[in-house]
Amino acid sequence: MVGERKPICRTYLMCPPRFFRVEYVINPWMDTTVPVDADLAVKQWERLRETLVELGHTVHVLDPDPALPDMVFAANGAFTVDGVAYGARFRHPQRSAEAVAHRAFYAGHGWSHTEPVEINEGEGDFAYLPGKGLVLAGYGFRTAPPAHAEAAETLSRPVVSLRLTDPRFYHLDTALAAIDDHTIAYYPAAFSEPSQRVLRQLFPDAVLADETDALDFGLNLVSDGRHVVLNSDATGLAAKLSAAGFTPVPVELSELKKGGGSVKCCVAELRS
Numbered sequence: 137m138v139g140e141r142k143p144i145c146r147t148y149l150m151c152p153p154r155f156f157r158v159e160y161v162i163n164p165w166m167d168t169t170v171p172v173d174a175d176l177a178v179k180q181w182e183r184l185r186e187t188l189v190e191l192g193h194t195v196h197v198l199d200p201d202p203a204l205p206d207m208v209f210a211a212n213g214a215f216t217v218d219g220v221a222y223g224a225r226f227r228h229p230q231r232s233a234e235a236v237a238h239r240a241f242y243a244g245h246g247w248s249h250t251e252p253v254e255i256n257e258g259e260g261d262f263a264y265l266p267g268k269g270l271v272l273a274g275y276g277f278r279t280a281p282p283a284h285a286e287a288a289e290t291l292s293r294p295v296v297s298l299r300l301t302d303p304r305f306y307h308l309d310t311a312l313a314a315i316d317d318h319t320i321a322y323y324p325a326a327f328s329e330p331s332q333r334v335l336r337q338l339f340p341d342a343v344l345a346d347e348t349d350a351l352d353f354g355l356n357l358v359s360d361g362r363h364v365v366l367n368s369d370a371t372g373l374a375a376k377l378s379a380a381g382f383t384p385v386p387v388e389l390s391e392l393k394k395g396g397g398s399v400k401c402c403v404a405e406l407r408s
């Protein structure tokens with residue numbers, strides 16, 4: 137029996153895709169020969185922002201930098217737990233300056249902000265399950281394994297390391313999402329066999345996604361514990377979430393998919 141799912145008001149950080157372009161290739165979704173409609177990207181992003189506000193959440197907006205075409209993917213700038221922001225350090229030089237803009241935001245908003253030594257891409261590779269007091273962390277493509285220990289020290293939370301093995305799902309947030317304080321949805325085949333066993337052990341009640349759900353970027357979602365905002369292509373995953381008692385809220389983000397991201401990539405959660 138599924139009880140009533142309770143939404144929790146959240147605070148988010150987003151950055152408009154005014155200068156979004158695909159001008160380099162750092163993941164298998166990016167193709168510099170495919171044209172991007174930047175105006176449409178802004179419209180779709182604006183709709184996503186409005187959707188979150190209509191659901192009762194607070195959205196802070198970071199100023200985009202014309203020299204940083206991937207800056208719309210705000211989730212990569214840091215990972216926050218209980219008022220502490222563990223800053224990002226990007227793997228690719230094309231994105232490294234984004235960390236500076238995020239650091240300025242946290243410093244200006246009174247956060248305790250920690251500079252990382254290790255390579256890590258913020259919420260792209262970290263998820264928090266407050267009900268379990270656990271951080272889940274991905275590695276294999278972007279975030280370096282030593283960053284998991286650094287995050288544990290910085291945030292005083294146990295960190296469970298999970299190895300990503302499919303380059304299409306290069307960040308944890310393309311293959312796994314927290315849908316409430318205790319529950320995750322994930323695509324098992326994106327992880328190594330041992331990591332799949334860890335996930336089965338920790339989350340026997342997870343919502344399991346299939347390859348189509350993952351390729352539709354369905355797992356790259358933002359949930360408040362009841363409403364699950366996700367890419368409108370991901371109708372299969374939306375049905376699975378409904379069956380589990382959640383309320384899917386589809387949004388179109390076709391342009392940003394060309395950069396290899398969707399809903400979650402655009403939204404950093406600020407956990408104060």
Ligand code: ARG
Nearest residue numbers: 163209211260307395397401
């Ligand atoms: N083009 C960006 C990159 O490859 C996309 C980042 C997507 N962000 C995310 N949180 N998965 O770095």
